[in-house]
Amino acid sequence: MHFCYRSFYKNFGLVLLCLLFVSCSAMNPFRSKETNKTDVASDSAKISELESKVMELKQDQADSKFLMERKDLTILELEDTIKALKKKIEMLEEKARKPEMTQKKIKSSSLQKESAQVLYTKARNLLIEEDYKKAADLFSEFLKKHPKDSLADNAVYWLGECYYSLSDYKQAISIFQSLGIQYPKSEKVPDAMLKTGYSYLSMDDTNRAHHYLTQVLKKYPFSPAAEKAQEKLRSFK
Numbered sequence: 617m618h619f620c621y622r623s624f625y626k627n628f629g630l631v632l633l634c635l636l637f638v639s640c641s642a643m644n645p646f647r648s649k650e651t652n653k654t655d656v657a658s659d660s661a662k663i664s665e666l667e668s669k670v671m672e673l674k675q676d677q678a679d680s681k682f683l684m685e686r687k688d689l690t691i692l693e694l695e696d697t698i699k700a701l702k703k704k705i706e707m708l709e710e711k712a713r714k715p716e717m718t719q720k721k722i723k724s725s726s727l728q729k730e731s732a733q734v735l736y737t738k739a740r741n742l743l744i745e746e747d748y749k750k751a752a753d754l755f756s757e758f759l760k761k762h763p764k765d766s767l768a769d770n771a772v773y774w775l776g777e778c779y780y781s782l783s784d785y786k787q788a789i790s791i792f793q794s795l796g797i798q799y800p801k802s803e804k805v806p807d808a809m810l811k812t813g814y815s816y817l818s819m820d821d822t823n824r825a826h827h828y829l830t831q832v833l834k835k836y837p838f839s840p841a842a843e844k845a846q847e848k849l850r851s852f853k
Contacts, residue, residue: 735754735762742754748781751774776791783818792811
């Protein structure tokens with residue numbers, strides 16, 4: 617009987633050891649999964665941190681590139697400014713070395729301007745006095761000597777008026793048309809176009825006369841020339 621109890625306890629102990637082993641074996645997979653999850657989370661966090669650092673580095677690189685490009689542009693702008701200042705200094709030094717020559721140029725320019733004004737005034741006075749031939753000669757002389765003067769477009773128009781008054785309509789037309797070509801922004805262009813129509817009408821070329829008078833209305837509807845063109849066109853009916 618004593619032997620049976622010892623055998624029982626011995627077997628019971630073995631059973632407990634087996635149960636404990638099975639229990640530990642059954643629990644290990646769960647612990648392994650938890651460990652894996654922790655490792656994955658940790659690695660993911662590290663990846664995110666590294667990616668963030670990579671993005672920061674790329675942004676710093678892009679900012680550095682922009683700053684370098686901006687510096688290059690600033691350097692170019694400064695170099696241009698330096699060149700401009702150097703040129704200005706050279707001009708001032710040249711002017712300081714030759715003050716008399718500069719004064720002579722200014723005086724010469726003033727005399728030319730005065731000469732142009734005097735010549736133009738003489739021509740206009742002759743036109744008013746109806747001395748059309750002499751007036752035409754002076755206006756022609758003015759345009760040869762002062763083609764870029766501020767009164768040049770007016771001189772062309774009045775030269776056309778001289779030939780129109782002399783009944784040289786072909787020459788008048790040629791001059792009036794040249795005004796629009798040489799000085800397209802001149803205030804005298806509408807009047808020149810009107811007088812071109814008048815010249816063709818004086819030559820009994822009603823078709824071309826009608827064309828130019830109509831063009832005055834279309835291109836310069838609010839000009840004084842347009843009113844005259846409208847009045848002349850009524851006589852066609």
